[in-house]
Amino acid sequence: MGIKRLKMPEYSFGDKVKWHAAAVGTAFKEAFFPHTVTVHYPKERRKFPDNFRGYILFDIEKCINCWQCAFVCPANAIRMKEAPNKKYYPTIDYAKCIFCHFCVDSCVGGALRTTKIHDVAYADVNEMLAETEQLMEPPEIVREDRRYVEYVIEEDDVRLRRVKGQDYLLVEPPPRKEYSMVCVCDDPESCTGCGTCADVCEHYAISISIEGEYKVIRIDTARCTGCGLCVKECPLRVLRLVRREGEQ
Amino acid sequence: MKMLGQILELASSNRVEIPLIEPLLGMLPPPLSELAALPLWKPLFAALVVPGFATLGLLLLLLPWIERKLCARIQWRVGPKEIVSWLGGIIQLLADSLRFLFQEVIVSRDSHRPYFTQFVLLSFIPALLPMLFVAAGTIIAIRTEYSVQIMLALVCLFPVFILGMGWSSGNRFAFVGTVREAFMYFAYEVPLILSVIAMLLVFGTGDPVAIGESGRLGIVLNPLAALVFFIATAMGTSRLPFEIPEADQELAFGPFIEYSGITFGLAYVLAYEKLYVLSALFTTLFLGGGSGPMIAPLGELSGALWFVLKVIVVMVVFAALRAIYPRFRLDQALKAGWSSILAISLLAIIISSVEVVMWA
Ligand code: SF4
Ligand code: SF4
Numbered sequence: 001m002g003i004k005r006l007k008m009p010e011y012s013f014g015d016k017v018k019w020h021a022a023a024v025g026t027a028f029k030e031a032f033f034p035h036t037v038t039v040h041y042p043k044e045r046r047k048f049p050d051n052f053r054g055y056i057l058f059d060i061e062k063c064i065n066c067w068q069c070a071f072v073c074p075a076n077a078i079r080m081k082e083a084p085n086k087k088y089y090p091t092i093d094y095a096k097c098i099f100c101h102f103c104v105d106s107c108v109g110g111a112l113r114t115t116k117i118h119d120v121a122y123a124d125v126n127e128m129l130a131e132t133e134q135l136m137e138p139p140e141i142v143r144e145d146r147r148y149v150e151y152v153i154e155e156d157d158v159r160l161r162r163v164k165g166q167d168y169l170l171v172e173p174p175p176r177k178e179y180s181m182v183c184v185c186d187d188p189e190s191c192t193g194c195g196t197c198a199d200v201c202e203h204y205a206i207s208i209s210i211e212g213e214y215k216v217i218r219i220d221t222a223r224c225t226g227c228g229l230c231v232k233e234c235p236l237r238v239l240r241l242v243r244r245e246g247e248q
Numbered sequence: 249m250k251m252l253g254q255i256l257e258l259a260s261s262n263r264v265e266i267p268l269i270e271p272l273l274g275m276l277p278p279p280l281s282e283l284a285a286l287p288l289w290k291p292l293f294a295a296l297v298v299p300g301f302a303t304l305g306l307l308l309l310l311l312p313w314i315e316r317k318l319c320a321r322i323q324w325r326v327g328p329k330e331i332v333s334w335l336g337g338i339i340q341l342l343a344d345s346l347r348f349l350f351q352e353v354i355v356s357r358d359s360h361r362p363y364f365t366q367f368v369l370l371s372f373i374p375a376l377l378p379m380l381f382v383a384a385g386t387i388i389a390i391r392t393e394y395s396v397q398i399m400l401a402l403v404c405l406f407p408v409f410i411l412g413m414g415w416s417s418g419n420r421f422a423f424v425g426t427v428r429e430a431f432m433y434f435a436y437e438v439p440l441i442l443s444v445i446a447m448l449l450v451f452g453t454g455d456p457v458a459i460g461e462s463g464r465l466g467i468v469l470n471p472l473a474a475l476v477f478f479i480a481t482a483m484g485t486s487r488l489p490f491e492i493p494e495a496d497q498e499l500a501f502g503p504f505i506e507y508s509g510i511t512f513g514l515a516y517v518l519a520y521e522k523l524y525v526l527s528a529l530f531t532t533l534f535l536g537g538g539s540g541p542m543i544a545p546l547g548e549l550s551g552a553l554w555f556v557l558k559v560i561v562v563m564v565v566f567a568a569l570r571a572i573y574p575r576f577r578l579d580q581a582l583k584a585g586w587s588s589i590l591a592i593s594l595l596a597i598i599i600s601s602v603e604v605v606m607w608a
Contacts (some may be wrong), residue, residue: 027322027572034321 023101037160044147044162048116050171053101055117056092057170058135063089063111069103078103081132092135094120095128117141138170143240181226183219187238191217197230197239206230260288265547280386294389298407298552299382299528299559307340307524307560308517315567316340322571348513356506358418367416368511368518371409374402375521382528383456385538387549396454399529400444406484406522407433410493413515414503425502428578429486435585436483436490442593443476447533449600460537467534469603473596474534479589481526483581485519487566489573490581494519527562531555535562 011019039046048054067085070078077096080088090103090112104112118140122128148167151158183205184192193215198206205223208215221244231239263285271286282490287293294300313328317336320327328337355361381395382388392398407429414426448533450469451459459466469476484489492504506513531537548554576584 023572030324031318031568035324036321036326037324038326040326136597179451 028217035157037158039149039160041174042144044149045145045167047148047150047163047167048118050116051114052118053099053104053114054169055115055120055139056097056104056135057113057115057138058090058100058132059111059113060089060132060136061111062109064109065089066108068106069112072102072106074098074100074102081127083132088134090135091131093129094122095125105222110173110176111172115171116167116169137223140234179242181228182221182224182244183226183228183230183239184242185217185219185238187236188217188242190236190238192236193217194235196233196235200229200233202227202229260283263288266549268546268549289389291389294382294384294387298387298556299384300379301386302388303556304376304379304521304524307429307563308446308520309339311520311523311563311567312341312516313338314564315570318427318564318568319571322568345513346470348510349430351509351512353509353511354506355526356418356509359506362416363412363416364418364509367409367412368507368514371406371413371518372521374405374409375518375525378402378525378528382525383460383537384555385460385553386457386548387552388457391455391457394454395456396444396459396529396532397478398449398454399525401440403484403522403525403529404437404441410503410518413507417503417506419506420504421499422503425493425495425499425505428499429496429503431578431582432483432486432492432585435582436589438482439476439585439589439593440480440484442590443473443480443596444529446470446473446593446596446600449597449604451533452604456532457538459532460539463536463539465534465536470596470599472599474530476589476593476596477530477534481523481530482566482569483585485523485526485566487523487545488570489576491570491575492578492581495575523563523566524559527559527566528555530562531558 019070022085066079066086070080075096075098077093077098078090079093081091083089084200092103101114104114115138117139119141143166145166147162147164150161150163153159175243193208195208195215197217203223204224205220205225207218207220209218210216226241227240231241266288276284287296296302317327328340331337331340331343355364378399380389381392382400383391383395388395410429413424414422414429418421447466447470448454450466451462451464453459482486486492486494492497494504497507501515504512507515538555539555540551540554543550543553
């Protein structure tokens with residue numbers, strides 16, 4: 001046992017002089033040819049990547065009212081609001097939102113999408129609750145920028161490149177690729193044969209049969225639509241959705 | 249009337265020679281021309297224009313800006329920019345001082361009111377008095393054999409006033425800063441004085457004009473003394489490797505923490521004034537004062553110009569230190585002050601003695 005002590009590295013006098021000279025030299029170089037990385041924000045904007053997590057837009061046509069966004073939101077910023085057509089659509093409280101974009105990622109219908117807008121101003125906290133209608137239109141912002149700034153990697157270091165003109169802020173979401181899923185049982189040994197999955201399945205894809213002294217679950221993959229209800233309900237968490245075979 | 253005549257006569261006998269404006273003065277009729285030439289009376293000119301008030305004021309306005317801009321460039325930032333942006337925010341300090349002027353001066357309940365309010369003003373005594381003994385070329389207000397010594401003595405008074413400010417603030421951060429200032433004082437004072445003694449030995453006089461006219465560069469004669477003086481100045485003015493008393497990060501300006509409004513402005517420029525005095529001393533002792541190529545039309549102003557330029561360069565070097573070095577711990581600075589720096593300063597004295605003996 002005993003305490004392990006870290007030793008200071010030993011520097012010779014020559015090393016010290018060399019490194020002082022290097023520090024002063026760097027300062028001298030930067031004083032004349034600085035690699036300034038400041039972006040003068042209102043007058044120019046940084047060019048953000050298309051998947052920047054900014055203000056969220058909502059497309060009512062694509063929403064399937066699944067509530068997934070409200071469930072997943074870690075900040076409880078999404079509240080579902082009843083529309084005249086008796087369906088529920090999300091509203092986002094930007095006073096709570098932490099811009100994690102879990103809602104965008106988990107939106108089943110692709111109804112929520114991101115923009116590169118990050119500078120919406122509000123007069124007070126109440127105004128920060130964006131209603132469904134507000135979410136459907138991009139917010140109004142004042143743009144003073146005449147240039148945009150790109151970060152490029154040159155000589156193994158980050159440099160700024162200033163480009164004349166305004167950067168676009170609304171991004172088209174990349175085309176969605178849909179996969180058909182199918183339910184599988186991961187661990188048949190653990191299955192107690194309670195039958196909850198069979199009860200909940202709307203397409204009668206799951207059945208419980210008795211083989212010897214065990215109850216065994218049978219999944220009819222042809223009928224399964226991959227909705228995942230059984231996965232949600234299984235008390236032992238042995239069901240899982242996987243991609244249907246033959247799909248990439 | 250007779251007295252005025254005498255004064256004018258005295259003034260014209262000891263005038264700053266500037267050939268450029270000589271014809272202009274000649275165009276005026278006699279009593280007027282002598283009145284107009286009154287500001288050119290050397291002691292007055294030295295105290296008011298260069299190296300005195302006007303130069304000091306200009307440098308105080310410019311130097312913090314230069315410092316911020318330079319450090320910003322080195323650290324990949326931009327620095328002050330918005331006020332007169334086409335000049336790079338050059339009057340930032342003017343704007344700041346306007347703000348200081350109109351801000352309320354808060355005297356905290358725990359402070360020792362009379363001392364708290366007086367010390368910040370009193371500390372201008374050691375800041376401004378040395379101006380009288382600085383020689384810009386041949387322009388000097390009071391020329392004595394002991395100018396350098398007097399300047400040094402006045403500069404050494406500084407910490408007393410800073411201690412007074414910190415002590416009377418009645419704030420724990422100020423106390424910590426004050427104690428650190430006292431420790432730093434111990435660390436740099438002896439090497440600083442020793443390095444000046446080494447230079448006085450070489451030059452054999454404390455008269456800055458004579459030192460300048462001797463045409464010898466102190467930094468070549470005794471580089472070790474220059475090194476010690478440089479480090480001691482950085483310590484004495486709380487520049488960054490030794491920004492221990494002020495320590496923005498944990499003490500928030502240390503001894504001056506309780507000052508607000510215009511008193512803060514005064515406390516803020518205090519360190520720059522000390523830097524100016526010490527840089528002037530550095531220039532006088534090590535960089536040959538106002539020596540440089542003569543610019544004929546400027547006459548005596550030419551020496552002053554060279555002097556001010558050298559002072560600015562020295563001050564900018566000190567300013568750049570802020571961007572280059574991190575801060576030492578108090579014990580490291582004390583240890584350095586009492587070991588290596590003291591040793592180098594003693595070595596500097598030996599070098600000077602050897603030089604004096606060899607030339608004698
Ligand atoms: S971005 Fe994150 S915090 Fe904001 S609404 Fe979506 S899920 Fe909630
Ligand atoms: S997750 Fe998407 S589809 Fe589901 S309710 Fe929210 S916005 Fe609509």
